[in-house]
Amino acid sequence: xxxxxxxxxxxxxxxxxxxxxxxxxxxxxxxxxxxxxxxxxxxxxxxxxxxxxxxxxxxxxxxxxxxxxxxxxxxxxxxxxxxxxxxxxxxxxxxxxxxxxxxxxxxxxxxxxxxxxxxxxxxxxxxxxxxxxxxxxxxxxxxxxxxxxxxxxxxxxxxxxxxxxxxxxxxxxxxxxxxxxxxxxxxxxxxxxxxxxxxxxxxxxxxxxxxxxxxxxxxxxxxxxxxxxxxxxxxxxxxxxxxxxxxxxxxxxxxxxxxxxxxxxxxxxxxxxxxxxxxxxxxxxxxxxxxxxxxxxxxxxxxxxxxxxxxxxxxxxxxxxxxxxxxxxxxxxxxxxxxxxxxxxxxxxxxxxxxxxxxxxxxxxxxxxxxxxxxxxxxxxxxxxxxxxxxxxxxxxxxxxxxxxxxxxxxxxxxxxxxxxxxxxxxxxxxxxxxxxxxxxxxxxxxxxxxxxxxxxxxxxxxxxxxxxxxxxxxxxxxxxxxxxxxxxxxxxxxxxxx
Ligand code: NAD
Numbered sequence: 001x002x003x004x005x006x007x008x009x010x011x012x013x014x015x016x017x018x019x020x021x022x023x024x025x026x027x028x029x030x031x032x033x034x035x036x037x038x039x040x041x042x043x044x045x046x047x048x049x050x051x052x053x054x055x056x057x058x059x060x061x062x063x064x065x066x067x068x069x070x071x072x073x074x075x076x077x078x079x080x081x082x083x084x085x086x087x088x089x090x091x092x093x094x095x096x097x098x099x100x101x102x103x104x105x106x107x108x109x110x111x112x113x114x115x116x117x118x119x120x121x122x123x124x125x126x127x128x129x130x131x132x133x134x135x136x137x138x139x140x141x142x143x144x145x146x147x148x149x150x151x152x153x154x155x156x157x158x159x160x161x162x163x164x165x166x167x168x169x170x171x172x173x174x175x176x177x178x179x180x181x182x183x184x185x186x187x188x189x190x191x192x193x194x195x196x197x198x199x200x201x202x203x204x205x206x207x208x209x210x211x212x213x214x215x216x217x218x219x220x221x222x223x224x225x226x227x228x229x230x231x232x233x234x235x236x237x238x239x240x241x242x243x244x245x246x247x248x249x250x251x252x253x254x255x256x257x258x259x260x261x262x263x264x265x266x267x268x269x270x271x272x273x274x275x276x277x278x279x280x281x282x283x284x285x286x287x288x289x290x291x292x293x294x295x296x297x298x299x300x301x302x303x304x305x306x307x308x309x310x311x312x313x314x315x316x317x318x319x320x321x322x323x324x325x326x327x328x329x330x331x332x333x334x335x336x337x338x339x340x341x342x343x344x345x346x347x348x349x350x351x352x353x354x355x356x357x358x359x360x361x362x363x364x365x366x367x368x369x370x371x372x373x374x375x376x377x378x379x380x381x382x383x384x385x386x387x388x389x390x391x392x393x394x395x396x397x398x399x400x401x402x403x404x405x406x407x408x409x410x411x412x413x414x415x416x417x418x419x420x421x422x423x424x425x426x427x428x429x430x431x432x433x434x435x436x437x438x439x440x441x442x443x444x445x446x447x448x449x450x451x452x453x454x455x456x457x458x459x460x461x462x463x464x465x466x467x468x469x470x471x472x473x474x475x476x477x478x479x480x481x482x483x484x485x486x487x488x489x490x491x492x493x494x495x496x497x498x499x
Contacts, residue, residue: 001031001033001034002032002033002034003015003020003033003034003035003036004023004033004034004035004036004179004180004183004203005036005203006036006038006042006046006200006201006202006203007182007183007186007187007199007200007201008042008045008046008049008200008201008202009049009053009196009197009200010190010196010197011196012183014036015036015037015038015042015203016036016039016042017036017037017038017039017042019036019037020034020035020036020037021034021035021037021176021177021205022034023035023090023176023177023178023179023180024090024177024326024327024364025089025090025092026091026092026323026324026325026326026327026363026364027092027312027313027314027315027323027324027360027363027364027365028313028360028362028363029328029362029363029364030362032089032090033180035176035179035203036203036204037176037203037204037205037207037208038202038203038204038207038208039207040207040208040211042202043171043202043204043208043211043212043215044211044215046171046200046202047142047171047200047215047217047218048217049197049200050142050169050170050171050197050198050200051141051142051169051217052197053169053195053196053197053198054139054141054142054167054168054169054197054198056195057164057167057168057169057195057198058138058139058167058168060167062115062116062119062165062167063116065115065164065165065167066112066113066114066115066116066165067193068164068165068189068192068193068194069109069112069113069115069161069164069165069192070113070192071191071192071193072109072188072189072192072194073106073109073110073113074192075188075191075192076102076105076106076109076157076185076188077106079184079188080099080102080103082184083098083102083153083181083184083185084098084099084101084102085098086152086180086181086184087101087102087152087153087178087181088314088323089180089314090152090177090178090179090180090181091149091150091152091177091178091323091326092277092313092314092323092324092325092326092364093276093277093279093314093322093323094314094318094320094321094322094323095314095318096318097275097276097322098153098314101151101152101153101154102153102154104151104154104444104447105151105153105154105155105156105157105158106157107446107447108157108158108161108162108447108465109157109160109161110447111161111447111448111465111466112161112162112164112165115162115165115166115470118467118470119137119166119167119470119474120137121134121135121136121137121476122134122135123135127480128482128497129487130482130483130484130485130487131480131481131482132480132481132482133478133479133480133481134478134479134481135476135477135478135479136476136477136478136479137166137470137474137475137476138167138474138475138476138477139166139167139168139473139474139475140168140219140220140243140473140474140475141168141169141217141219142168142169142170142171142217142218142219143163143168143169143170143171143218143219143220143221143222143473144170144171144172144173144212144218144220144221144222145159145160145163145170145171145172145173145222145223146173146209146212146221146222146223146224146225146233147159147172147173147174147175147182147223147224147225148175148224148225148226149175149177149178149326150276150279150280150281150326150386151280152174152175152178152180152181152182153181153185155224156172156174156181156182156185157185158224158451158464158465158469159172159222160172160185160189160199161465161469162465162469162470162472162473163222163469163473164189164194164198164199166470166473166474167474168219168220168473169197169198169199169200170198170199170200171200171202171212171218172186172199172200172201172202173201173202173203173204173208173209173212174201174203175225176203176204176205177326177327179203182201183201186199186201209233210236213233213236213237213240213242214236214240218242219242219243220242220243220244220472220473221233221237221242221243221244221245221246222244222245222246222464222472223244223245223246223247224246224247224281224464225247225248226248226249226384227248227249227384227410227456227457228248229248230246230247230248230249230458230459231246231248231456231459233246234246234459234460243472244459244460245452245458245459245460245461245462245463245464245472246458246459246460247281247452247453247457247458247459247464248410248453248456248457248458248459249281249384249386249410249412249456249457250281250282250283250285250384250410250412250413250453250457251285251286251381251384251408251409251410252272252282252283252284252285252286252410252412252413252414252415253284253285253286253287253288253393253401253404253405253408253414253415254268254269254272254284254286254287254288254414254415254416254417254437254441255288255290255395255398255401255402255405255414255415255416255417255418255427256287256288256289256290256294256298256416256417257290257294257398257416257417257418257419257420257423258290258291258293258294259418259419259420260294260417260418260419260439261417261419262294262297262298262301263301264417264439265298265301265417266298266301266302266305267305268284268415268417268439268440268441269284269287269298269302269390269441270302270305270306270309271441271442272284272415272441272442273285273287273368273388273390274306274309274321274322274368274388274390275321275322276322277322277323277324277325277366277387277388278385278386278387278388278389278390279325279326279386279387280442281412281413281453281457282412282413282435282442282443282444283386283442284390284413284415284441284442285384285385285389285390285391286374286381286390286391286392286393287302287390287391287392287393288392288393288394288395288401288404288405289392289394289395290395290396290397290398290400290401291395291396291397292394295372295392295394298392299349299370299372299392302349302350302370302390303349303350303370306350306368306370306390307350309321309322309368311323311355311357311365311367311368311388312357312360312365313357313360313363322368322388323365324360324363324364324365324366325364325365325366325386325387325388326364327364328364330364330386330387331364331365331366331387333387334366334385334386334387334388334389335353335366337379337380337383337385337387337389338351338352338353338369338380338389339353340378340379340380341371341374341378341379341380341391344377344378344379344380345373345375345378346371346372346373346374346375346378346380346391347371347372347373348369348370348371349370349371349372350368350369350370351367351369352366352367352368352369352388352389353366353367353369354367355367366387366388366389367388368388368389368390369388369389369390370389370390370392371389371390371391371392372392372394373392373394374391374392374393375393376393376404376407381393384410398423402427402430402431405431405433406430406431406432408455409455409456410453410455410456410457411432411433411434411453411454411455411456411457411458412433412434412435412453412454412457412458413433413434413435413436413437413442413443413444413453414431414433414435414436414437415436415437415438415439415440415441415442415443416428416436416437416438416439417439418438418439424438424439432454432455433453433454433455434452434453434454434457434458434463435451435452435453445466447465447466448466448467449466450462450463450464450465450466450467450468450469451463451464451465451466452464452468
């Protein structure tokens with residue numbers, strides 16, 4: 001059985017704890033590898049070494065650091081097929097989808113190639129007699145990235161790129177379900193010229209995460225995962241005086257107005273609801289058609305599209321639409337939630353519960369499911385299902401639809417499909433959600449903007465990647481400088497304006 005270790009000081013090292021987590025093949029239900037779970041001692045060693053390496057890395061000029069990102073980007077491109085296969089093998093998503101996972105991470109690295117422009121400070125000359133003020137951005141030091149299973153390449157890249165190009169060292173703690181991609185990315189970074197120790201990949205579970213949150217050398221924590229863990233990590237990191245940004249779960253609604261192109265809306269819902277088996281934090285999990293006529297016409301269009309979807313292992317080729325979910329526990333939870341929806345009175349229009357695949361009977365497959373007549377008090381509405389299940393909540397009016405979205409505790413993404421500019425504009429302006437799509441179902445901002453939700457989808461006040469990430473990974477230092485030529489004034493004990 002393959003044993004997966006850690007990446008410390010530029011090489012793979014075996015774990016010493018004797019504790020391992022199973023890395024599953026979600027399509028067959030078999031254990032395909034074991035990943036070592038680090039001890040606090042191993043973590044401390046990785047952090048101390050990172051702290052040493054960070055000093056030289058921070059002193060490396062920003063353009064040279066950016067060149068490492070350029071070489072890294074080229075290596076990611078050269079290794080695209082290998083990376084996509086690695087992602088698919090542990091996560092279960094299809095190869096085209098896995099390539100998208102790598103690509104959307106690569107785009108953040110591309111922005112980091114221009115990091116020097118983001119790291120420039122501010123300057124005001126002659127702010128008073130002989131006085132200049134300038135503010136510079138300096139790296140935090142050693143920071144940590146803690147990432148989820150659902151984007152094994154993209155989210156580690158969202159963390160690594162801005163943190164390293166800003167001059168920090170990073171301890172990356174990937175999800176123990178998908179550890180291989182992060183280790184390979186670390187190897188590629190070394191080939192790109194990153195000094196050893198600047199990126200350490202430490203595999204582990206709660207023990208290591210808590211160790212990171214309590215370690216005095218760690219200055220900042222970037223987390224992505226489920227809401228309860230995001231909230232916990234934010235609280236513990238902040239109470240230990242660390243900067244933290246923690247992104248959580250979601251329940252993303254798509255409002256479909258009576259004037260929308262319903263064929264386009266149905267296509268968008270199928271892609272956004274069932275792509276990656278619904279295991280995306282920006283998946284649409286609630287369709288909100290406005291008016292009974294719109295709802296009936298939408299459901300009529302959704303059913304044949306959903307029934308046509310092909311579910312299977314990534315190895316079956318490009319005509320598979322989505323693969324298994326990540327674990328047996330996740331599959332059982334999703335099936336339990338579908339049962340609860342039926343028991344609580346929702347209409348199960350497409351039933352994916354009985355789905356089986358010959359030769360893959362032990363795989364974690366769930367067929368696509370569609371609910372109609374869901375109400376906000378039902379468990380299928382209240383919980384993030386994170387599976388291939390789309391719920392339809394019928395709204396009587398635009399205002400009712402908007403209120404539904406706004407009353408939801410999550411605020412990651414939302415979308416509206418309409419032909420009316422005024423309605424779209426009103427929705428975008430008033431809705432209390434961080435990322436909004438207009439006739440666009442998954443509005444993940446491009447890498448030169450920033451990504452982040454509102455309400456219980458994010459804790460902390462800066463977003464991921466783009467300009468916000470460079471603010472998160474740097475501290476501002478402001479210098480007030482005076483030179484005395486031409487100044488006659490003697491000592492003053494007053495706290496006064498610079499004039
Ligand atoms: P998770 O919260 O279970 O795990 C995320 C990370 O936290 C992993 O590295 C894991 O090892 C660690 N962890 C798990 N339990 C912990 C505990 N008790 N204490 C300390 N650390 C712990 O999330 P997941 O199942 O890997 O990922 C799916 C979730 O992530 C979904 O809720 C999804 O919406 C969310 N997500 C959010 C975003 C976003 O940007 N908002 C992006 C992707 C995924």
